Amino acid sequence: MTQEKVLCDIGFIGLGVMGKNLVLNLADNGYNIAAFDLNHEKVTDTIEQDRLENKTDSPRVYGCFSYTELLSQLKAPHLIVLSVPAGEPVDQVCESLIGAGIQPDDIIIDTGNSLWVDTVEREKRYKSQFLLFSSAVSGGEVGARFGPALMPSGTPYAWTRIKPIWEAISAKVDPATGKPIERTEPGEVIEYGDPCAAYIGPAGAGHYVKxxxxxxxxxxxxxxxxxxxxxxxxxxxxxxxxxxxxxxxxxxxxxxxxxxxxxxxxxxxxxxxxxxxxxxxxxxxxxxxxxxxxxxxxxxxxxxxxxxxxxxxxxxxxxxxxxxxxxxxxxxxxxxxxxxxxxxxxxxxxxxxxxxxxxxxxxxxxxxxxxxxxxxxxxxxxxxxxxxxxxxxxxxxxxxxxxxxxxxxxxxxxxxxxxxxxxxxxxxxxxxxxxxxxxxxxxxxxxxxxxxxxxYYDSMRSGVLPANLLQGQRDFFGAHTFERTDKATGKKYHVEWSSKGRPMVSM
Missing domain, CATH: 1.10.1040.10 (N-(1-d-carboxylethyl)-l-norvaline Dehydrogenase; domain 2)
Structure with a gap:
């Protein structure tokens, strides 16, 4: 059956276990999603799952079968979430979206477990073609579906656009007790409590914290x-x-x-x-x-x-x-x-x-x-x-x-x-x-x-550790020098050790 053309709020690429559940979470919170995966069966499965869980008369998830179709299905400026494996797959998707016509004011959010230094490099590499924003996600399948902990990082401008969405779909906590406010049923929305989503810092910071x-x-x-x-x-x-x-x-x-x-x-x-x-x-x-x-x-x-x-x-x-x-x-x-x-x-x-x-x-x-x-x-x-x-x-x-x-x-x-x-x-x-x-x-x-x-505890509570002997050993075999407790901080000393390990020159 052909879906009616609707301009969606969010594009979503990658409909594995985490991706599919994040899509349904977004849908529960009132967002229309344009969903894409290289495996077209995952697209149809996600649409069917939304149909079964949807408590409204209108569809919330719209299937797309190419990157070009995905962009055409979205409101501008585009906001696209990636849920793909870390590493090369992220770059492959980014390059495909560039080929499909993504614009400099569009935002791509990488939600995978990317190594934080890779995220820093990607932001630099793609900054003239689109805004790369990263957001680590924790909570597994259930968290993705009913409220994960989100650790976003990147440009503050991008965060202003993403913040209301992320706070909506994140887990919530009772501020008085610190206990989670459970959400366990499809379609259920929690609009109170502290959201488990907060801006972490510049590119890479969120993935480092995760x-x-x-x-x-x-x-x-x-x-x-x-x-x-x-x-x-x-x-x-x-x-x-x-x-x-x-x-x-x-x-x-x-x-x-x-x-x-x-x-x-x-x-x-x-x-x-x-x-x-x-x-x-x-x-x-x-x-x-x-x-x-x-x-x-x-x-x-x-x-x-x-x-x-x-x-x-x-x-x-x-x-x-x-x-x-x-x-x-x-x-x-x-x-x-x-x-x-x-x-x-x-x-x-x-x-x-x-x-x-x-x-x-x-x-x-x-x-x-x-x-x-x-x-x-x-x-x-x-x-x-x-x-x-x-x-x-x-x-x-x-x-x-x-x-x-x-x-x-x-x-x-x-x-x-x-x-x-x-x-x-x-x-x-x-x-x-x-x-x-x-x-x-x-x-x-x-x-x-x-x-x-x-x-670790005993080391932390020890005012003196045997690193004094270690420093002596290092100076003996490698002239690495050492500081002294009875002299000014920062000044380095070295001993001309004898073959028997005794200093030949007193200090």
């Missing part, structure tokens, strides 16, 4: 997975018992989307009542954003050991055959039987370990963004970033309300560990954290994220 979000996500997931393994192997608990524990934890400071879905995963059974998690192969995949975060932390000189350890954990999981072989060769400690009282004590300690490790993982992520902002001359609003992560995104959690408040107290806060609230929490729970790590180590169960977070 990259760090994903790095924190890696750490948060790994922390939960380590707790699962400890409870399963160390205490011999069943999947249902662990799910019950996680569900209880989700009523307190560990309340989060990741804890919530972990409960559902653990409860899922096959037809024979075997827990599904028991037959899922223990080889984890990754799409690069966690790796990018770890690399960036090294580049800007920001310690992010818990995030990096989460990336390493996924990497070591891929060596399945080597791990199976090693399990037959390498010995661990003897297993121990625990009384019910000992189990409950350990579970309490483990809860506190997770909470403290989570604080450290977020502290690492926010400090990384702070240092990157300084290096790239971005003015990032960390309270605003924490606010837009409270709903819609994968790391959404009640915990983020406390982070928002921390940056409201001190917008120049160097590290979350220096905030009075988080310092108090860590001081209160660090004893249980240490005991949990000691017990886990004696169990012989890997817990790199939990352990690295504790080491």
């Amino acid at each position: 990259m760090v979000h994903n790095g924190i996500e890696y750490a948060d997931m790994q922390i939960i997975c380590e707790a699962y393994q400890v409870l399963r192997e160390g205490l011999g608990m069943s999947c249902d018992e662990i799910a019950d524990t996680f569900e209880k934890w989700n009523q307190g400071p560990l309340d989060s989307y990741l804890m919530e879905i972990s409960v559902e995963v653990l409860r899922h059974k096959l037809d024979d009542e075997t827990p599904l998690v028991d037959v899922i192969l223990d080889k984890a995949g990754q799409k690069g954003t966690g790796l990018w975060t770890a690399v960036s932390s090294l580049e800007v000189g920001c310690p992010a050991p818990t995030i990096s350890q989460a990336v390493y954990a996924r990497s070591i999981s891929s060596f399945k055959s080597a791990r199976v072989t090693a399990s037959e060769l390498l010995e661990g400690p003897d297993s121990k039987e625990y009384t019910e009282e000992e189990k409950q004590t350990f579970i309490t300690r483990l809860h506190d370990a997770i909470y403290c490790a989570k604080i450290c993982a977020y502290a690492q992520g926010f400090q990384l963004m702070k240092l990157a902002a300084k290096e790239h001359n971005w003015e990032l609003d960390f309270s605003s970033i924490a606010k837009i992560w409270r709903a819609g995104c994968i790391i959404r959690a009640v915990f983020l309300q406390s982070i928002t408040e921390a940056f409201n107290r001190d917008e120049n806060l160097e590290n979350l560990l220096l905030d009075e609230f988080f310092a108090k929490q860590l001081n209160l729970h660090q004893s249980n954290w240490r005991q949990a790590i000691a017990d886990i180590t004696l169990m012989g169960i890997p817990a790199g994220a939990l352990t690295s977070a504790l080491s």
Whole structure:
């Protein structure tokens, strides 16, 4: 059936899982969409889905089967959203739109997981042909459909045109409680609450913030997975018992989307009542954003050991055959039987370990963004970033309300560990954290994220670290020089070391 010619508000290219759901979200919020995909079946599927969900008499999504048709279907100046894989596909679409006649005042929004430096280069490359704007999107399929967290960046002019649309389709949060306002039905619109969309900064800033979000996500997931393994192997608990524990934890400071879905995963059974998690192969995949975060932390000189350890954990999981072989060769400690009282004590300690490790993982992520902002001359609003992560995104959690408040107290806060609230929490729970790590180590169960977070905490609270000896070593073999605590800051010293390691010249 031929569709009636209607000039649409927004063009949309890329109708995969995320794209299709973003289109339907836009439609729910009153926008007419001209939709295009190289796979024409995806176009027709999206139109059909809109027809089934549409609660009005008029269609909201109009199919297009070429870039030229897409431009002709839009109101000028054109606003086009891309939901295509990062990298070369983005450039291919941009070049195709240039060939189809896109104009300098038109805006293209890249919503994929592009590497932030690629976004910066694209804005420069295409600035005479159209306005490239980027907006990272978090929340997965459900978030795209019913309200994601959006991290837009680019020219402020473009943001003035995009802002009302992005605020409309984003997740919403109750400003008093920090809790998400759930939207779960097609056609439902939420017009109150804090929108989880805020302008981040110049080109690339939004994708950088989303990259760090994903790095924190890696750490948060790994922390939960380590707790699962400890409870399963160390205490011999069943999947249902662990799910019950996680569900209880989700009523307190560990309340989060990741804890919530972990409960559902653990409860899922096959037809024979075997827990599904028991037959899922223990080889984890990754799409690069966690790796990018770890690399960036090294580049800007920001310690992010818990995030990096989460990336390493996924990497070591891929060596399945080597791990199976090693399990037959390498010995661990003897297993121990625990009384019910000992189990409950350990579970309490483990809860506190997770909470403290989570604080450290977020502290690492926010400090990384702070240092990157300084290096790239971005003015990032960390309270605003924490606010837009409270709903819609994968790391959404009640915990983020406390982070928002921390940056409201001190917008120049160097590290979350220096905030009075988080310092108090860590001081209160660090004893249980240490005991949990000691017990886990004696169990012989890997817990790199939990352990690295504790080491990070202890490093941060140490007024003196052994880097003084390290500097002496570096000066010995490479004449790298060092500063002295008893001399003026910034002045460099070098010793002519003897072959035995003693200074030949006293200083």
